[in-house]
């Protein structure tokens with residue numbers, strides 16, 4: 001039986017993405033060779049890279065002066081590459097969780113970090129509002145969706161300086177105004193594909209403004225110039241990302257994803273709010289459409305392990321919350337069908353009948 005996959009990442013991919021990628025590993029487009037046993041500098045792979053970059057730009061709605069890069073090292077390497085390439089003196093960071101804190105730690109190696117807003121005071125249960133942004137910063141860094149805490153900012157902020165966004169876990173889950181960002185990056189493994197590739201969408205004019213030397217591999221200009229082929233790119237992961245992008249286009253694009261994501265999240269949050277056995281952990285306005293965090297209500301606290309066990313017996317996977325929040329986390333990424341959300345809600349109702 002195919003399980004209901006609520007994993008936070010790597011996570012569920014559309015069935016056709018798995019199917020097409022598996023086929024390409026066996027035999028790429030009938031050429032008699034596997035995707036993973038050919039040179040990336042061939043007429044077999046180069047069009048795949050170009051198509052992935054084109055599809056990415058088209059889906060997210062990026063103007064011509066933005067470049068799409070597919071790099072290694074995960075979003076975690078971007079925490080260092082961003083300040084390496086963009087910070088001369090001082091940058092502003094919005095501290096909304098573990099990933100933001102990790103980005104701040106790296107940035108401090110390169111200059112001064114001003115934390116413009118933080119939700120650390122309440123275990124990152126909300127996204128700070130009305131953030132005041134000084135204009136003497138080299139850039140501002142924001143984590144739009146906080147995968148661990150289940151909080152998300154649902155709009156694009158106006159920023160007087162270059163805005164850099166870690167969108168690892170909400171990329172293409174809602175429409176964004178790309179022109180408000182100098183750079184958008186993330187690990188692919190949460191909404192776009194398998195682990196092993198990092199996407200970077202970058203406006204070229206933000207580069208070349210720092211005085212330090214940048215090692216070739218860590219310089220965005222290298223990868224722009226070489227079309228993400230300076231060194232061997234992760235061909236397997238890029239192939240699967242392109243299949244995901246093609247699937248999203250067939251489905252109706254990012255607008256449609258947003259509509260489906262809102263519908264899924266609404267169903268589950270409504271049940272969390274209705275069912276006396278459960279409660280949400282994030283403040284309502286900041287609730288994520290991608291990672292839905294909830295816990296057992298205090299009077300049922302001792303039932304937590306039992307509910308997880310019961311959900312598992314009903315085919316639910318990946319529901320255990322992150323240890324920093326506890327309870328449960330249902331990740332409802334683009335590829336998760338609404339039927340899985342309904343199946344989880346059935347579990348919650350049945351558990352309520354048995355116990356409440």
Ligand SMILES: *Cc1c(COP(=O)(O)O)cnc(C)c1O
Pocket residue numbers: 009073074075076077099143145146147166167168169186187188190
């Ligand atoms: C998962 C995650 C990361 C880390 O990604 P890696 O590709 O594993 O380095 C960074 N930021 C956010 C918001 C994430 O969800």
